[in-house]
Amino acid sequence: xxxxxxxxPRARSPQGxxxxxxxxxxxxxxxxxxxxxxxxxxxxxxxxxxxxxGGASHAGPAKTGPAGRTGPGAMTGPGQKPQSASxxxxxxxxxxxxxxxxxxxxxxxxxxxPVDIRGWLSAMTPAQHQALTSDDLxxxxxxxxxxxxxxxxxxxxxxxxxxxxxxxxxxxxYPGWIPKAQLTTDAGYGVLKDAASFALADRSTTTWLYRxxxxxxxxxxxxxxxxxxxxxxxxxxxxxxxxxxxxRWLDARTVGVYEKPTDIPHPTGADLVRYAAVFVSVPYLWxxxxxxxxxxxxxxxxxxxVHGMTLPRDADAQAADSQGRAIDKSALQPGDLLFYSxxxxxxxxxxxxxxxxxxxxxxxxxxxxxxxxxxxxxxxxLGTDYWGARRYLDQPR
Numbered sequence: 001x002x003x004x005x006x007x008x009p010r011a012r013s014p015q016g017x018x019x020x021x022x023x024x025x026x027x028x029x030x031x032x033x034x035x036x037x038x039x040x041x042x043x044x045x046x047x048x049x050x051x052x053x054g055g056a057s058h059a060g061p062a063k064t065g066p067a068g069r070t071g072p073g074a075m076t077g078p079g080q081k082p083q084s085a086s087x088x089x090x091x092x093x094x095x096x097x098x099x100x101x102x103x104x105x106x107x108x109x110x111x112x113x114p115v116d117i118r119g120w121l122s123a124m125t126p127a128q129h130q131a132l133t134s135d136d137l138x139x140x141x142x143x144x145x146x147x148x149x150x151x152x153x154x155x156x157x158x159x160x161x162x163x164x165x166x167x168x169x170x171x172x173x174y175p176g177w178i179p180k181a182q183l184t185t186d187a188g189y190g191v192l193k194d195a196a197s198f199a200l201a202d203r204s205t206t207t208w209l210y211r212x213x214x215x216x217x218x219x220x221x222x223x224x225x226x227x228x229x230x231x232x233x234x235x236x237x238x239x240x241x242x243x244x245x246x247x248r249w250l251d252a253r254t255v256g257v258y259e260k261p262t263d264i265p266h267p268t269g270a271d272l273v274r275y276a277a278v279f280v281s282v283p284y285l286w287x288x289x290x291x292x293x294x295x296x297x298x299x300x301x302x303x304x305x306v307h308g309m310t311l312p313r314d315a316d317a318q319a320a321d322s323q324g325r326a327i328d329k330s331a332l333q334p335g336d337l338l339f340y341s342x343x344x345x346x347x348x349x350x351x352x353x354x355x356x357x358x359x360x361x362x363x364x365x366x367x368x369x370x371x372x373x374x375x376x377x378x379x380x381x382l383g384t385d386y387w388g389a390r391r392y393l394d395q396p397r
Contacts, residue, residue: 086147086150087147088243089243090182090244092222093290094142096176096177097139097176097177100155100177102137102138104137106123107137109123111179115182129286132287139176140176140287140313144223144243146227149172150183156179156181161175162176186243193241197230199229200264201225202225202255202306203256204254205292206224207226207251209240213234224290225305233252234252236252237252267393276366280375280377284369288368296355299358301313315354316351316352319387325390326388332380333391335392338358338365339356339390340355341387345387364380365381
C-alpha cells in the first residue's frame with residue numbers, strides 16, 4: 001500500500017492507475033508453425049542436449065489460455081491476431097521499466113544477465129525503494145521463460161507487452177521496457193512453449209533449475225509461477241526446456257506438471273490462503289510479481305494465477321473485473337480480495353483504489369503492504385479507506 005502522505009498525490013501503486021508513457025502501437029509480425037514442425041521440434045529437443053538457438057527469428061504471439069499462460073488451445077482474446085514479434089525472458093525475473101531512462105545507478109543489478117534481484121533489493125536505501133513508486137520507475141515483472149511481445153526498441157532496450165497480465169492499457173498485455181540482454185529469441189523453444197505440457201513452480205517462493213537429473217548441480221534460481229515446457233520426467237525430477245540454457249532439471253517435489261492450463265485444479269479459498277501464507281516475510285517491491293518481492297496486486301494476481309485463474313495485474317482493474325462479484329464485509333470468506341481507496345467509495349468506480357489484500361479468515365488478511373513492510377498477515381482493516389470486497393471463486397474458468 002502507498003499512503004498519499006508518504007509520496008504525495010501522484011504516488012499511485014502499480015495496482016492502481018499509473019501515468020502511462022507507453023504510447024506506441026504494436027507492429028505487425030509473426031510466423032505460422034505447422035503441426036509437423038511442432039512434432040519434429042519436440043522429438044529433436046527431447047533427444048538432444050539442447051534446443052538450437054533461433055537467432056533473430058521471432059514467432060508470432062502465442063495463444064493465451066484461461067490461466068494467462070501460453071499453451072495448447074489458448075487464445076489471446078476475442079478476435080485478436082498476431083501483431084508483434086515474440087521474445088522470451090532469459091533471466092530469473094525481468095523487471096519491466098516505465099522507460100529506458102527509468103533505471104538509476106543503484107538499479108544496475110536488476111538490468112544484467114544474470115540478474116541479481118536480491119542484491120538489488122538489499123542495495124537500495126528506504127528512500128530509493130520509495131522512489132520506485134513516487135517516480136513511477138517500474139511497471140511489473142516477467143519470469144524466466146515467459147513470452148513477451150516486442151513492439152519497439154530504443155538502443156539496448158526492447159519495448160514489450162507481457163501477456164498473462166491483463167490491463168486496460170494494452171489488449172495484448174502489460175506494457176513497458178526490458179533490457180535486450182534479458183531477452184532471447186528461439187523459435188524451437190517457442191514451439192514447445194505453445195505445444196508441450198508444462199511444469200509450474202507452485203510449491204514454494206522460489207525453486208532451482210539443475211544441470212543434472214540427480215539435482216546436485218544448481219543452475220538458476222527461479223520464481224514461483226514460472227512455467228517451462230516438459231521434455232521428460234523421472235520419479236524425482238522433471239526435464240524441461242529453457243529459452244537459452246538447453247534442457248535443465250527441476251525437483252519434482254517443487255512443481256506441478258500439466259498438459260494444459262485448464263488442468264490446474266480449481267482452488268478453494270483455503271487453497272489460496274494456504275499458498276499465500278508461504279510468502280510471509282517476502283520483501284515488498286514496487287512492480288514486483290515474483291517470489292523475490294511483490295507489490296500488493298502483483299501478490300494477489302500471482303496467488304490466483306498459480307491456481308489457474310488470471311486476474312488483471314493492477315488493483316483497480318481487479319476490482320472492476322467481471323470475474324468478481326461484490327461481497328458485503330459481513331460475508332467475507334478466505335480468498336476474497338479487499339480493496340482500499342483514498343477517495344471514492346462508489347462500488348461502481350474503482351479508479352481511486354490504491355491497495356488490495358486477501359482475506360485469510362478469522363478477521364485477518366494477508367497483504368504486501370509497502371516498501372517498509374514485507375508480506376504479512378494482519379487484522380483486517382474495514383475503516384475509512386476500505387472500498388469493498390470481491391469474490392472470484394464463484395465463477396467457472
